Amino acid sequence: MRRRSTGAVAVAACLALASCSVTRGDGAAPSGPGRPVPSITTPTSGGGASTTAAPSRPSDEPPTSGDPLPDDVPDSTFPGLGDPRIDVSSEAVTVRAAPDDPEISGRARLTLRSTVDEPLTSFTLGLRGPQATSITVDGTAARSAAADGELTITPGSPIPPDTDVEVEVVYAGLPDQTEFPGWGMPVGWQADDEGGWFAMSEPDGTATWAPVNDHPSDKASWTVALDVPRGVTGVSNGRLEGGGPTRTGDGRDRWTWVEDEPMASYLVLAAVGAYDLVSSEHGDVQVVRAFPADMSKGDRAAFDPIEDILDYYASQFGPYPDEDAGAIVVPTDLGLALESQTRPLFGTDGVTGDSAPALAHELAHQWFGDAVTPETWTDVWLNEGFATYADWMWTEHDGGPTVDDTARRAARSGPADEAAVRDPESAGSFSAAVYEGGAVALHALRQTVGDEVFLRILRTWVSTNGGASANTGDLVAIASEESGRDLTGFFDEWLDQTPQPDLPR
Numbered sequence: 001m002r003r004r005s006t007g008a009v010a011v012a013a014c015l016a017l018a019s020c021s022v023t024r025g026d027g028a029a030p031s032g033p034g035r036p037v038p039s040i041t042t043p044t045s046g047g048g049a050s051t052t053a054a055p056s057r058p059s060d061e062p063p064t065s066g067d068p069l070p071d072d073v074p075d076s077t078f079p080g081l082g083d084p085r086i087d088v089s090s091e092a093v094t095v096r097a098a099p100d101d102p103e104i105s106g107r108a109r110l111t112l113r114s115t116v117d118e119p120l121t122s123f124t125l126g127l128r129g130p131q132a133t134s135i136t137v138d139g140t141a142a143r144s145a146a147a148d149g150e151l152t153i154t155p156g157s158p159i160p161p162d163t164d165v166e167v168e169v170v171y172a173g174l175p176d177q178t179e180f181p182g183w184g185m186p187v188g189w190q191a192d193d194e195g196g197w198f199a200m201s202e203p204d205g206t207a208t209w210a211p212v213n214d215h216p217s218d219k220a221s222w223t224v225a226l227d228v229p230r231g232v233t234g235v236s237n238g239r240l241e242g243g244g245p246t247r248t249g250d251g252r253d254r255w256t257w258v259e260d261e262p263m264a265s266y267l268v269l270a271a272v273g274a275y276d277l278v279s280s281e282h283g284d285v286q287v288v289r290a291f292p293a294d295m296s297k298g299d300r301a302a303f304d305p306i307e308d309i310l311d312y313y314a315s316q317f318g319p320y321p322d323e324d325a326g327a328i329v330v331p332t333d334l335g336l337a338l339e340s341q342t343r344p345l346f347g348t349d350g351v352t353g354d355s356a357p358a359l360a361h362e363l364a365h366q367w368f369g370d371a372v373t374p375e376t377w378t379d380v381w382l383n384e385g386f387a388t389y390a391d392w393m394w395t396e397h398d399g400g401p402t403v404d405d406t407a408r409r410a411a412r413s414g415p416a417d418e419a420a421v422r423d424p425e426s427a428g429s430f431s432a433a434v435y436e437g438g439a440v441a442l443h444a445l446r447q448t449v450g451d452e453v454f455l456r457i458l459r460t461w462v463s464t465n466g467g468a469s470a471n472t473g474d475l476v477a478i479a480s481e482e483s484g485r486d487l488t489g490f491f492d493e494w495l496d497q498t499p500q501p502d503l504p505r
């Protein structure tokens with residue numbers, strides 16, 4: 001992600017951790033890892049809670065979960081998200097939507113397994129706004145309770161260890177937006193300026209339009225089918241199945257996009273509206289640019305450098321980690337750009353003059369953030385510090401200032417003076433500490449180990465962890481291994497202390 005028109009990127013706006021937390025649709029305080037399983041509540045119309053599927057006990061009786069783990073992923077930056085007791089391997093979602101209609105309906109099929117050794121009696125999925133009307137696990141109706149933007153699902157029988165189950169959720173209703181912490185921009189399913197819809201989902205917006213294990217520690221392959229009125233275009237990640245829409249029984253168009261590479265939930269893209277899809281082949285990679293139909297030729301040209309940037313990064317970081325690439329521009333001023341997998345998301349304000357200033361940053365995320373995803377939000381510098389640094393490298397390669405000049409200028413601004421790079425406050429507010437501070441730390445690493453070892457560390461980081469989630473400890477181990485020296489203290493000084501040391505010459 002990159003905020004628009006930021007030389008200095010976001011200033012830390014959160015003064016306390018609590019205020020950095022995700023705003024929940026119901027205004028409830030974020031819940032920590034230790035919170036109890038939500039209790040079953042009675043159905044409401046349009047409220048935040050409901051029950052579904054054949055309950056076999058009184059609706060006010062709380063589920064008695066003997067499950068050994070809390071129902072949220074321990075993450076001090078954004079607590080209350082995801083469920084560490086399950087691992088979703090694939091999700092296929094069909095969403096029915098139409099321009100000018102704020103309601104959606106959908107059907108999601110998730111293949112998941114338990115991560116705990118004992119039989120799992122219940123688990124949660126994020127779903128914020130739409131109400132589930134039917135939930136089955138392996139075809140059998142499951143009990144469920146909705147509260148705090150999460151569905152607690154209790155299968156008819158516990159899920160045994162090491163066994164895949166198929167979970168199907170049918171749902172409908174109004175997506176419930178949140179705001180991007182510290183930046184105040186809408187997160188989730190939202191309107192563009194021309195009657196269409198799109199999703200900007202970092203950090204927790206996907207749950208506004210699909211039930212999801214909404215945490216970057218659980219990546220899955222995704223199929224997103226957008227069922228829209230005839231003539232409307234649906235855009236998502238990866239490859240368009242069949243090269244175009246299929247006609248549904250009721251005369252609508254269904255655009256089915258498949259992303260086989262594991263994808264974190266916040267990187268899932270959905271957009272519905274009047275788009276031109278411009279496809280081309282680049283080696284083995286299919287590139288699809290999605291532009292608003294009325295976007296000028298000149299503005300479209302701002303995205304011409306995609307292939308050159310990908311080639312340059314591949315020469316530095318290793319092969320492009322996917323078979324699909326591109327970009328999407330949605331017809332609204334977005335205030336930021338997001339690295340949605342294979343197809344980064346820009347607003348019309350993402351084009352300045354004849355260029356898209358965030359393009360190199362968002363494309364770098366395809367390696368750093370999308371292929372290798374941080375295990376927790378506290379490690380978001382592994383996304384933003386790396387993408388910032390890669391952007392500096394592209395700028396130098398493209399004839400701009402050298403990385404060394406840029407890094408020293410960034411260091412002088414003291415990006416991590418207020419809070420350290422890995423401080424949950426920095427991560428939660430996406431502050432300059434994680435962007436420039438993280439990138440300055442990488443430059444210090446390069447100055448310390450030399451160009452050759454530095455690039456080897458970056459390449460090994462991607463080749464070892466591509467398709468998975470990893471943490472700063474994994475990076476320290478790789479950097480120490482590749483450089484032949486223990487860099488634990490180095491990373492501690494640069495990432496966990498304030499102020500950062502002086503950049504080595």
Ligand SMILES: [Zn+2]
Nearest residue numbers: 001002384387
């Ligand atoms: Zn970014």
